[in-house]
Every structure is written in C-alpha cells, then in structure tokens.
Amino acid sequence: xxxxxxxxxxxxxxxxxxxxxxxxxxxxxxxxxxxxxxxxxxxxxxxxxxxxxxxxxxxxxxxxxxxxxxxxxxxxxxxxxxxxxxxxxxxxxxxxxxxxxxxxxxxxxxxxxxxxxxxxxxxxxxxxxxxxxxxxxxxxxxxxxxxxxxxxxxxxxxxxxxxxxxxxxxxxxxxxxxxxxxxxxxxxxxxxxxxxxxxxxxxxxxxxxxxxxxxxxxxxxxxxxxxxxxxxxxxxxxxxxxxxxxxxxxxxxxxxxxxxxxxxxxxxxxxxxxxxxxxxxxxxxxxxxxxxxxxxxxxxxxxxxxxxxxxxxxxxxxxxxxxxxxxxxxxxxxxxxxxxxxxxxxxxxxxxxxxxxxxxxxxxxxxxxxxxxxxxxxxxxxxxxxxxxxxxxxxxxxxxxxxxxxx
Amino acid sequence: xxxxxxxxxxxxxxxxxxxxxxxxxxxxxxxxxxxxxxxxxxxxxxxxxxxxxxxxxxxxxxxxxxxxxxxxxxxxxxxxxxxxxxxxxxxxxxxxxxxxxxxxxxxxxxxxxxxxxxxxxxxxxxxxxxxxxxxxxxxxx
Numbered sequence: 001x002x003x004x005x006x007x008x009x010x011x012x013x014x015x016x017x018x019x020x021x022x023x024x025x026x027x028x029x030x031x032x033x034x035x036x037x038x039x040x041x042x043x044x045x046x047x048x049x050x051x052x053x054x055x056x057x058x059x060x061x062x063x064x065x066x067x068x069x070x071x072x073x074x075x076x077x078x079x080x081x082x083x084x085x086x087x088x089x090x091x092x093x094x095x096x097x098x099x100x101x102x103x104x105x106x107x108x109x110x111x112x113x114x115x116x117x118x119x120x121x122x123x124x125x126x127x128x129x130x131x132x133x134x135x136x137x138x139x140x141x142x143x144x145x146x147x148x149x150x151x152x153x154x155x156x157x158x159x160x161x162x163x164x165x166x167x168x169x170x171x172x173x174x175x176x177x178x179x180x181x182x183x184x185x186x187x188x189x190x191x192x193x194x195x196x197x198x199x200x201x202x203x204x205x206x207x208x209x210x211x212x213x214x215x216x217x218x219x220x221x222x223x224x225x226x227x228x229x230x231x232x233x234x235x236x237x238x239x240x241x242x243x244x245x246x247x248x249x250x251x252x253x254x255x256x257x258x259x260x261x262x263x264x265x266x267x268x269x270x271x272x273x274x275x276x277x278x279x280x281x282x283x284x285x286x287x288x289x290x291x292x293x294x295x296x297x298x299x300x301x302x303x304x305x306x307x308x309x310x311x312x313x314x315x316x317x318x319x320x321x322x323x324x325x326x327x328x329x330x331x332x333x334x335x336x337x338x339x340x341x342x343x344x345x346x347x348x349x350x351x352x353x354x355x356x357x358x359x360x361x362x363x364x365x366x367x368x369x370x371x372x373x374x375x376x377x378x379x380x381x382x383x384x385x386x387x388x389x390x391x392x393x394x395x396x397x398x399x400x401x402x403x404x405x406x407x
Numbered sequence: 408x409x410x411x412x413x414x415x416x417x418x419x420x421x422x423x424x425x426x427x428x429x430x431x432x433x434x435x436x437x438x439x440x441x442x443x444x445x446x447x448x449x450x451x452x453x454x455x456x457x458x459x460x461x462x463x464x465x466x467x468x469x470x471x472x473x474x475x476x477x478x479x480x481x482x483x484x485x486x487x488x489x490x491x492x493x494x495x496x497x498x499x500x501x502x503x504x505x506x507x508x509x510x511x512x513x514x515x516x517x518x519x520x521x522x523x524x525x526x527x528x529x530x531x532x533x534x535x536x537x538x539x540x541x542x543x544x545x546x547x548x
Contacts, residue, residue, distance in 0.1 A: 021427065344481040346459040347435075351483075354427050362459050376480070377459070405432055406482065 002302035009298065010386045012037035023356030026391045031177050031205060031335045031382030032360055033227045036291075040230055043290035047283040055282055056256060056273075070282050073289035074272070077237050080292045081222060082213040087242055090272040091280050094236035095204040096127040098223030099171070101238055101275060102200050103131040105248045106169065107138065114140045116168045119159070119197075122148035122372055123176040123183070126365045128202045132171055141168065148372055152179040152328030160191065167197040174206035174222075178364040178380065179328030180311070180335040182210075189218040198244070204228055208384065209307060209333050211300045214239050226284060231291035235284030238275075245271035252277040303385055310383050310392055311336055317396035321403070327378060337364075337378040340399075343406055345377045351402035352379075357395055410502055413494050414510040421514050430515055431483070438486030444478040455534060457527025460484045464531050466538030472497045473539055477531065487516060487528050495535055503539035508532060 053062035078086040092098045136143040170192040200221040207224040225236040254277030259267040323341035349361030362377040424430045455462040460481035479485040
C-alpha cells in the first residue's frame with residue numbers, strides 16, 4: 001500500500017504553521033479551498049519574475065516562453081484527466097465559469113428544443129443548479145431532479161425513470177461537496193448516452209481526491225477548479241470532447257477566439273481557443289499545472305489511502321458523541337457533514353474556530369439538499385493531504401468541549 | 408443611564424473575564440436567558456435572514472421609547488442580541504439613531520459583526536436603527 005509522508009507534506013504548506021486565536025490552526029475546510037504548497041507559490045512567482053508576457057501574440061522571446069509554459073500546462077491538465085488531446089482542455093476561471101460556459105454555448109447552439117428536459121441531482125451545488133435553471137426558463141425546458149435517498153446517495157431507479165428521449169443533457173457532480181457522496185458517474189453517463197443526452201460532470205470535489213479518467217467516465221464535459229486542488233483561485237478547466245467543441249458556437253467574443261475579423265463577418269478560431277476570449281489567467285494556468293504535478297508526485301493512490309483513513313477515523317471519533325448525526329453514505333470522499341441535536345451548527349462552528357479549527361458551517365451552497373434533510377445547515381469537516389490523525393482526534397475533543405459550553 | 412454609560416458598564420463586565428471561554432460562556436448564558444419571542448411573532452416580515460443563523464426582530468414604540476424584542480435559532484447569536492437589546496431598549500428613537508455601536512469592537516466578540524450581507528446580527532443592528540428612524544419620523548412599523 002502506498003503511503004503518504006504527511007510530516008514532509010506539511011512542510012510544503014507554510015500557512016499551516018500559524019496560530020488562530022492563539023491555537024495551532026487545524027484546517028478542515030478543504031472542500032471550500034485547499035492551501036497552496038511552496039511548489040505552486042514558486043511557480044506563480046517565477047512566472048512573473050522570469051517570463052511574464054502576453055501569450056500567443058508576440059514574436060519576442062518572453063511571449064514565446066510564456067506561451068509555451070501555458071500550453072505545456074494545458075498538456076499537463078489533459079494528461080491528468082486522461083483527455084485524448086490537449087485541445088480538449090479549455091482554461092476557465094473555475095467550475096462555476098466552466099458550467100456557465102457549457103450552459104451558454106448550448107443555449108446559443110439551438111440544440112436544445114422546447115419541451116425537452118435537463119436532468120440534475122438533489123446533491124448539486126448551486127452552481128450546478130442555477131445555470132441549468134436559467135436555460136430551462138429561457139428555452140422552456142423541464143428541469144428534472146434525481147432524488148437523494150436517506151443515506152445521501154442518488155436514487156438510481158428514479159434516474160432511470162426520469163431520463164427519456166427528450167433528455168438533452170445530464171449535469172451531475174462527481175462527488176457531493178456537502179456529504180462526500182461519490183456518484184457512479186460512469187453509469188450515469190452511459191445511461192445518458194443511450195438516449196443521446198450529453199453529460200456534464202462537476203468535478204470540483206473530486207480533482208484533488210480521485211483518479212480522473214474522462215475517457216473511462218464517458219462524459220462529454222468535465223470541469224474543476226484549481227483552487228480546490230492546491231492551485232490558486234481564479235483558474236480552472238473545462239474538458240470537452242473535441243468533436244463537440246468543434247461543433248458548438250463560441251462563448252465570449254474578443255481577442256484570441258477569432259481567425260479573422262472584418263466588420264462584415266468574423267471567423268472563429270479552433271477549439272480550445274475559440275472559447276478563450278481575452279488574455280487568460282496565464283500564471284494561474286501554469287500554477288495549476290504545478291499543483292497537478294505536485295499531486296502526481298505524491299501519487300493519487302497514496303493520497304486516497306491517507307484521506308480515506310482520515311475520514312473514516314473522523315467518522316469513528318465523531319460518531320461516538322452523544323446526539324451526533326453524520327450525513328451521507330459511509331463510503332464518503334473529502335467531506336464529512338454532521339449535526340448535533342439541539343445545537344446550532346453556527347454555535348458549534350464558532351466555538352471550534354476559537355479553538356483553532358477551521359470548519360465550514362451552513363448550507364454549503366446546497367439549500368435544496370439541506371431542505372431534503374430538514375436542516376438549515378450542517379458542520380462540514382473536509383480533508384486534504386496535510387491533515388493528520390492527531391487533528392482528527394483533537395477535533396472530536398474540541399467538539400466535546402464546545403458541547404459542554406453550549407449544553 | 409445613557410446609552411454610552413450602559414455600554415461602558417457592559418464592557419467593564421466583559422473585561423472581568425480572563426479568557427475567551429468565560430466570555431463565550433457568558434454570552435451563551437445571555438442567549439439562553441433572553442426571553443423567547445412568542446411563536447406568533449416569528450413571522451417572515453420580522454425575519455432577518457443570514458447565511459448562518461436567522462434573527463427575528465420586533466420593534467415597538469411604547470410611551471415614546473423603543474422596545475425591541477429579538478430571537479435567533481443560534482444561542483450565540485441570541486446572546487449577542489441580548490447585548491444590543493440591553494444597550495438600546497427603552498431609549499428614545501433619536502438616541503438609538505445617534506448611538507455609536509462601536510463598543511462592540513471592544514467586546515472580543517467582534518467577529519460576529521463582520522459587515523457582510525450574510526451576517527444576520529449586523530443586519531439586525533442596522534434594522535434596529537431603521538426602526539428608530541421610522542419611529543422618529545412618525546411612521547413606526
């Protein structure tokens with residue numbers, strides 16, 4: 001079994017050394033954003049210090065260096081998710097941007113017909129709900145929602161009943177940001193294919209935890225944010241099958257996305273450039289590739305082993321606390337959501353913060369899911385490569401201490 | 408006692424506490440002891456919806472003075488509400504409007520008042536002033 005040398009990993013993340021409210025920081029809000037290793041910070045800095053220049057525009061040396069670094073980053077991303085070719089990777093500002101890009105180009109394409117439907121699930125983050133709701137309202141499509149079972153998994157039978165020949169598109173998260181539920185996306189995509197529906201997978205919560213292979217998943221689109229995988233904020237990627245990207249219309253208009261502009265008619269560039277109007281986040285893309293290299297060097301299987309042991313240990317310790325309910329299935333990845341009877345999540349989160357524990361409280365941008373479970377929110381501990389068993393044990397102790405204060 | 412004097416008294420009390428634990432236990436105690444609002448008053452028009460916790464605020468003018476009642480689903484928020492109610496209750500509308508609420512910066516509980524739209528408590532403080540403005544201009548809610 002591959003193992004992770006967590007003590008060494010922690011040395012790469014200087015932010016973890018700091019004190020919060022006089023206590024050692026225990027960062028358990030990784031599903032919101034991860035911390036950045038020095039390798040990524042160095043990549044950002046050295047980009048600006050050594051090769052900063054606009055890409056695809058200049059004959060000069062710096063521009064060529066920047067262009068080549070940026071395109072190399074695209075190749076790294078393509079390899080990381082096993083895309084067939086780098087041109088299938090579009091740089092975006094993150095998952096929300098990627099989903100909106102897909103929704104918008106579909107709206108423009110005229111492929112979606114009135115009376116058709118789009119399927120999402122009850123586990124989705126608002127960013128994989130609202131863009132589809134908007135398109136459904138505008139084009140008079142029906143938005144269908146796969147229900148969530150009591151164990152926090154999707155009702156597969158209901159999905160089979162919902163999907164039909166009028167289904168245009170299925171948009172589902174790989175892993176739930178609220179409960180850590182891992183969806184069987186390969187199966188979901190295969191059923192969508194059987195009715196010629198396209199598939200969009202929100203990979204925001206899987207990119208740092210799972211081996212991603214877009215070809216074996218069989219999805220048409222897959223998207224993720226860099227900042228949830230040890231890269232800076234403001235950069236992410238959208239994978240799309242090349243044939244689809246070629247057919248679909250461009251998104252924003254501007255520089256870079258064109259072949260030739262006259263006032264009568266503009267012809268558009270080929271994918272991925274036709275979807276990348278304007279100067280991109282060059283440094284962000286390069287830093288994102290550095291983050292993916294960092295993850296690859298540690299090894300995704302070693303990361304999985306460590307994180308699954310951590311989250312199981314957390315469930316074991318927290319599960320012993322009187323009145324504590326853990327949501328979602330036992331095989332969770334990344335996030336563990338819980339509540340304690342008669343205690344407001346905000347109160348518990350506030351006291352945990354005073355003890356140095358950074359957890360997320362609230363609805364996690366999943367209000368429909370919270371309503372489904374009859375709660376206004378939960379506490380969520382979410383894990384990353386640098387979290388330790390000691391932190392998990394101390395979290396359970398800190399929860400007990402908070403309860404003594406609140407009860 | 409003026410609003411400023413009440414604030415000083417409150418800060419003196421809070422300063423008796425040695426550490427954050429005692430300070431929070433005090434606030435939690437205040438939250439538990441703040442009378443619950445009548446269920447009939449917990450209506451949507453009194454609801455101040457925050458991202459984390461919800462606050463209900465009821466404003467009345469009784470004999471020319473502001474009478475605030477408030478509640479929350481979070482006990483810490485409720486304790487913080489109790490601090491505001493203690494400072495501003497039974498004061499004349501113009502005094503509430505003029506009140507400098509920066510005392511909260513010195514309580515060690517300031518993080519609950521981050522000026523974001525998601526913060527129900529910050530919104531409540533603003534709403535209390537708004538009620539006082541309406542009362543002062545002769546249009547009580």
